[in-house]
Amino acid sequence: MADLRLYAIGIDEVRRMYGADDDSEPVFRDILATAFAPPAPPKAPGLLGKIGPLFKRDPYAPVVNPSNPTPEDVDAFLDGESIDPDRVPAAWRILETLVHGRAWGSIRLPMTPQQVDDVDFALARGGVSAAVGLRHLFQSATEINLVPAQGLRVGWHDNGRALAMADAYRSALTEIDTTEQQEMIAGLVTWMDGFPHWAEVAREQHRAVPDLVGFWVS
Structure with a gap:
């Protein structure tokens, strides 16, 4: 499903995440260790369940999604190393x-490209400039x-x-x-009201004031 995800965070902070500095790296590793913790291995079956042909691969080893970041991906990202083409999604x-x-x-807003265009069109009818439309964000x-x-x-x-x-957006709601x-835009306005x-x-906390950063899988 198409998914639009918006974050309140300074863009300069985001730019500095790849190739993290020494002060930030421990914090980043803690976040990633929690997010990408490997699943607990399942318990091996009893003796009767083990009878059968030999496997080249441990049949009880957890199955890892190949698109999930590996420890090697994390090291390469935080060290600012070159990312292999097949590991770009993981990065x-x-x-x-x-x-x-x-x-x-x-x-998080589940929105297809058509839905984004429809919302932007509705906002434009309410007098909202295209310069602050959802599609223009990207x-x-x-x-x-x-x-x-x-x-x-x-x-x-x-x-x-x-x-x-x-x-x-608030002025265009009516x-x-x-x-x-209306409900989607009202929810978005309520969320954006947190920026001040x-x-x-x-x-x-001596951090950058938040910008609006969007990730859109369409």
């Missing part, structure tokens, strides 16, 4: 996992130093534009026709 999974772990807030280059992954779009708006989005779109508070906390 982006690592990045988004770190973004999720360090973000001040996040929201036209801003993130300058993240990773090869793009097939089927994944990543974009961002700075903090000021995120605040402008919230105000514009012009939205369908209940489904998150910015205050970020400054107190």
